[in-house]
Amino acid sequence: MGVDLIYPTINLFQYNLRQGLGDGESDMLARSQSFYQKFIPDLKDLEMYRQREQGDRELTELLSSRYQLLSKPLDGFYYPVQLGDTYALQLNYSGKLVGDKPDKQPKDYQIAVRDLELAKILPPLDGNSFGQTLLLTAFVKDNQVDKLEIAKDCDRQITGKSSTDLARSISHGEWMSGDLFEFWTPPQSLQGNGLQQIIEHHPHTIIWLFPAAKLEEIDQDIIPSTYRDWIRLLHYRHKIFYAYYQSQLLKQQLKAANITIREIATRLKAENRSLHHLQRLLFDTLAEFQSYGENVQALEDQQQTIEIDRDNYRLCCEEMIAKDANHSLQFLLEFETKYSNKYQRQIIADRAHLDSSLKVLENLSHTIQGTIQIEQTKSDRFTNLLIASVGSGLAISQVVCAIVLTQNPPDKNASASFYQTSAFQSSLIYGSIPIVLIMGVYFLWGKLRR
Numbered sequence: 001m002g003v004d005l006i007y008p009t010i011n012l013f014q015y016n017l018r019q020g021l022g023d024g025e026s027d028m029l030a031r032s033q034s035f036y037q038k039f040i041p042d043l044k045d046l047e048m049y050r051q052r053e054q055g056d057r058e059l060t061e062l063l064s065s066r067y068q069l070l071s072k073p074l075d076g077f078y079y080p081v082q083l084g085d086t087y088a089l090q091l092n093y094s095g096k097l098v099g100d101k102p103d104k105q106p107k108d109y110q111i112a113v114r115d116l117e118l119a120k121i122l123p124p125l126d127g128n129s130f131g132q133t134l135l136l137t138a139f140v141k142d143n144q145v146d147k148l149e150i151a152k153d154c155d156r157q158i159t160g161k162s163s164t165d166l167a168r169s170i171s172h173g174e175w176m177s178g179d180l181f182e183f184w185t186p187p188q189s190l191q192g193n194g195l196q197q198i199i200e201h202h203p204h205t206i207i208w209l210f211p212a213a214k215l216e217e218i219d220q221d222i223i224p225s226t227y228r229d230w231i232r233l234l235h236y237r238h239k240i241f242y243a244y245y246q247s248q249l250l251k252q253q254l255k256a257a258n259i260t261i262r263e264i265a266t267r268l269k270a271e272n273r274s275l276h277h278l279q280r281l282l283f284d285t286l287a288e289f290q291s292y293g294e295n296v297q298a299l300e301d302q303q304q305t306i307e308i309d310r311d312n313y314r315l316c317c318e319e320m321i322a323k324d325a326n327h328s329l330q331f332l333l334e335f336e337t338k339y340s341n342k343y344q345r346q347i348i349a350d351r352a353h354l355d356s357s358l359k360v361l362e363n364l365s366h367t368i369q370g371t372i373q374i375e376q377t378k379s380d381r382f383t384n385l386l387i388a389s390v391g392s393g394l395a396i397s398q399v400v401c402a403i404v405l406t407q408n409p410p411d412k413n414a415s416a417s418f419y420q421t422s423a424f425q426s427s428l429i430y431g432s433i434p435i436v437l438i439m440g441v442y443f444l445w446g447k448l449r450r
């Protein structure tokens with residue numbers, strides 16, 4: 001005979017971006033539209049809801065009535081809030097009402113969870129979602145049963161994953177008279193996977209089982225008093241993972257940029273050292289340097305985000321611990337000490353490695369600038385030399401022309417034009433001699449220097 005559960009209830013905590021880095025008003029409007037339509041499908045007056053938003057408060061309720069009840073006969077509600085730059089949505093769902101009252105009849109736990117039909121009620125993840133947790137609360141009729149096995153089976157029915165899938169990890173603790181079981185497996189690799197796919201393949205669930213002896217007191221007072229604790233705690237938890245995910249995307253972009261850096265270095269070694277080639281190379285280097293530097297700075301920002309949210313996560317844990325002297329919530333702190341600390345160390349190591357590439361880019365730009373100055377000096381020297389030689393040639397040409405005209409004045413009756421006279425031809429020949437000599441010496445000297 002199966003184990004009976006009473007009043008199993010799903011609480012979904014889903015987190016969406018309200019404002020991303022560099023978002024304009026149109027981006028924020030689109031994010032708002034996407035969020036509010038999760039629980040108001042026929043949304044008509046978006047601005048009416050947006051007016052309640054306040055960016056400077058830790059938690060702002062977005063509905064004047066606090067909760068929006070699910071349509072009957074469904075038992076539950078939506079509770080949307082704003083957490084700074086985040087939208088958070090809590091969906092509380094307990095199946096169908098019996099008449100106008102919750103169904104609190106004992107049922108076999110497998111049937112009870114399956115009958116919730118979560119796929120029909122849970123709002124889907126979208127491109128703005130960066131984390132979600134499913135929290136199942138239920139009352140066990142027989143408190144002597146193996147709650148771990150019940151929790152495993154409930155987790156499998158909720159997520160479709162068994163305890164052996166992905167080596168799914170399980171943590172256990174006690175709080176507010178109930179047994180807490182946390183299920184989550186961190187992804188081994190973030191490459192090639194979108195965030196939505198990672199969230200779906202590595203679901204985070206918490207099963208919270210209570211003895212049925214104090215059902216009404218726990219259901220009406222204790223559990224509702226913890227909702228804000230869960231909303232805030234899970235918010236910081238998912239923000240930490242999201243910041244790490246963002247850092248790994250930046251890391252991949254920076255690795256790709258390293259290929260461009262090597263290409264620039266190869267181009268610098270090419271035989272073509274014309275000013276145009278070097279100036280184009282400098283432009284590409286400076287553009288890459290700016291882009292690379294911005295990404296390295298963004299990587300540092302993600303590191304700082306994790307550091308801040310780690311502190312906030314720890315504070316939330318401490319506040320929850322303070323509510324129950326008989327708690328055993330150390331397993332929640334494991335995420336802060338084990339995973340978030342690992343994420344932060346990884347980003348620090350990535351930055352140290354990527355900073356060296358930034359230094360290479362900086363040195364490349366200095367080298368190219370120096371080379372351009374050298375080539376510019378050569379070009380200026382050549383121009384000055386050409387002007388000097390042409391000036392000398394003109395002077396000699398004028399002298400030769402004057403001498404020839406003095407010794408052999410042209411015949412006034414001659415029909416040939418002046419440009420065909422021997423005087424003009426002689427001036428051109430003698431005037432070109434210094435130009436040819438000077439330029440020849442210049443090029444010969446340049447070759448010998450090489």
